[in-house]
Amino acid sequence: MAVAEQRVPVAGVEIRVEERPVEILPVKALPVVAAIVGCLVAAIGTNSHWALDFFHVAGGGVWTALDLFLGLLLGPILGSMALPGRIELTKKLMPKMVLIVPTLVTMTLASGFQLARYNGMLSTSYPQHAWVVASFAVVSVMAVIAIGLLEPANIAVLFELRKPEPNGAVIEKLMRRFIFTAGIIGMMQIATLVIMTWLASS
Amino acid sequence: MIGPEERAWADRTMPPVTALGMVAIAFVAGGVSFVAAYLPKHAPLGPPIACLVVSVAVLVAAVLLLAREREFAWRRFFQVAGWALLAYIVIAGMIEYAIVYDQTRGPVLAVMTLLLVTFTLTVPVLLGFTVARFQRTS
Numbered sequence: 001m002a003v004a005e006q007r008v009p010v011a012g013v014e015i016r017v018e019e020r021p022v023e024i025l026p027v028k029a030l031p032v033v034a035a036i037v038g039c040l041v042a043a044i045g046t047n048s049h050w051a052l053d054f055f056h057v058a059g060g061g062v063w064t065a066l067d068l069f070l071g072l073l074l075g076p077i078l079g080s081m082a083l084p085g086r087i088e089l090t091k092k093l094m095p096k097m098v099l100i101v102p103t104l105v106t107m108t109l110a111s112g113f114q115l116a117r118y119n120g121m122l123s124t125s126y127p128q129h130a131w132v133v134a135s136f137a138v139v140s141v142m143a144v145i146a147i148g149l150l151e152p153a154n155i156a157v158l159f160e161l162r163k164p165e166p167n168g169a170v171i172e173k174l175m176r177r178f179i180f181t182a183g184i185i186g187m188m189q190i191a192t193l194v195i196m197t198w199l200a201s202s
Numbered sequence: 203m204i205g206p207e208e209r210a211w212a213d214r215t216m217p218p219v220t221a222l223g224m225v226a227i228a229f230v231a232g233g234v235s236f237v238a239a240y241l242p243k244h245a246p247l248g249p250p251i252a253c254l255v256v257s258v259a260v261l262v263a264a265v266l267l268l269a270r271e272r273e274f275a276w277r278r279f280f281q282v283a284g285w286a287l288l289a290y291i292v293i294a295g296m297i298e299y300a301i302v303y304d305q306t307r308g309p310v311l312a313v314m315t316l317l318l319v320t321f322t323l324t325v326p327v328l329l330g331f332t333v334a335r336f337q338r339t340s
Contacts, residue, residue, distance in 0.1 A: 041296075044300070083204070106293075110300070113238075113300075114300075117241070117242075117304065122238070122241045122242070123241075123242065124239075124240060124243060129239075132239075133235070133239045136235040136238060136239060137235065140228070140231035140232065140234075140235050143227070143231055144224050144227050144228045144231060145224075147224075147227055147325055147328065148220060148223055148224035148227060148328055149220070149224070151325075151328075151329065152220070152328050152329050152331070152332030152333070153332065155282065155329055155332070155333055156332045156333045156335075156336060159278075159282075159333045159336070159337070160336055167208045167211060167212060167336070168204040168208060169204045169208040169209045169211065169212035169213075170208070170211070170212045170336045172204065172212075173212045173213075174336075
């Protein structure tokens with residue numbers, strides 16, 4: 001990979017740093033994602049109850065924890081950091097998010113839908129069907145926020161960071177949007193957890 | 203420190219493509235949720251068809267508004283939207299396979315497929331727009 005020159009403002013003085021350009025997609029991690037998706041397809045194809053349960057519970061738990069961590073813990077810390085530090089953290093964090101978040105979302109939703117079919121929870125005759133439909137509504141709202149705001153902000157900030165002179169205002173605006181939406185999705189996932197635990201115990 | 207010029211560039215006014223795209227996805231999600239709520243029985247098709255029509259209309263409006271923009275990094279838009287389209291064709295293909303695998307047939311399958319196509323076209327527009335709006339054309 002070529003080495004680029006980037007100008008980063010530090011304490012009002014612009015310094016030039018030689019560094020590798022930001023990677024939009026961490027290609028080295030793609031085999032891991034492919035392996036996870038392969039196992040997920042196998043779990044759905046074989047209707048393995050344990051595997052579907054594992055993907056749904058593990059994926060949902062990690063996804064919720066990650067969003068709450070980003071929105072409620074890392075977000076305020078990031079907001080209080082100086083711009084160069086913020087840019088540095090963003091460069092390291094965001095490429096990983098491009099792969100981690102869609103993988104967790106796919107794991108959780110695909111296995112959850114299949115599990116619901118397998119357990120007969122999708123059927124209109126299921127006594128708690130209204131709660132299942134309520135979970136569809138919550139997931140739909142989360143999907144609209146994630147696809148409309150969070151994911152584009154993630155990609156756009158990486159493109160901005162690849163520029164020889166990144167615009168600090170653009171990075172700040174996009175990161176605020178990313179952290180804010182991650183926090184909202186994390187909160188909505190708590191609603192999903194309430195519905196899911198209610199369904200599991202009823 | 204962030205200068206006023208940088209701030210002005212970050213805050214410049216653009217057509218509401220993100221908001222319209224989100225509305226389009228919301229109607230797609232509404233249509234799919236409605237059909238899924240009736241599975242394995244067949245859902246009444248009126249509401250999902252209405253969702254499909256509205257989402258397509260909103261997506262077309264977003265694209266038309268964007269097409270009127272002269273100062274816009276179209277090359278970057280098509281670069282990002284193209285790769286995103288490729289990724290979402292794979293995702294949509296997997297979802298379509300799951301729908302067919304679950305014995306969905308006839309008009310319900312047709313409506314679900316069209317909703318999926320609308321979703322697959324909307325996401326690249328949103329991604330391409332958000333990246334390209336912050337790129338300089340010169």
